[in-house]
Amino acid sequence: MLNKEFFKRDTLIVAKDLLGKIIVKNDNGIIYKAKIVETEAYLGVDDRAAHTFGDRKTERNKIMYEDAGTVYVYQTYGIHFMLNFVTQDKNIPEAVLIRAIEPLNQFDKISLNRFGKIYNELTSYQKKNITNGPGKLTKALNIDKDLNGNNLFNQSFFVEDDNSIFNIIIDKRIGIDYAQEAIDFPYRFYIKDNSYVSVLKK
């Protein structure tokens, strides 16, 4: 299990180091395991793309001010949940958004969560799109606001290390067209040639 010291570091380093790590979620005995293949860093008060830009603290984003290893889940467009891991010391409101994962087990359960049918009945299009986006992976792993404010240091939801070798691509973040000077910041990281990545570099 990755400990608090892992998350209590520079957010860009945590975002990069989370690639290849394994998210483990235990839903009453159903144990999901999935590899993190794409992340984005949100750098707190100076990052116009972050919810906490300008040190704005709201009911929604107050979890970002918590200590390293806290789970921040919020809803966007009214329907999609986004999964984030808080980094840095308490009151430094930075976090890493998990943008894509590669399922390692529970393919039928994940398929039911996403499309209401087992994996073998999915179209090839559905298989390719099963967890390649931040709103998709939360639905696949049955993640919602119940996890908001929890930490990553318990047996029901945590991240574990893995020794896989891969190359990393660095790119600008997705879906922040409003963020002016922050639009082009190279704060997105993903595993090269992994088919579950949401958006490839142009």
Add this chain to the structure above:
DNA sequence: TTCTAGATTTCCT
């Protein structure tokens, strides 16, 4: 394979 509208919570960026 690409486009569009519509889903609807939280905060006004």
Add this chain to the structure above:
DNA sequence: GGAAATCTAGAAC
């Protein structure tokens, strides 16, 4: 009121 750290179905090509 309007947009958001997004996704889907249905249509067109």
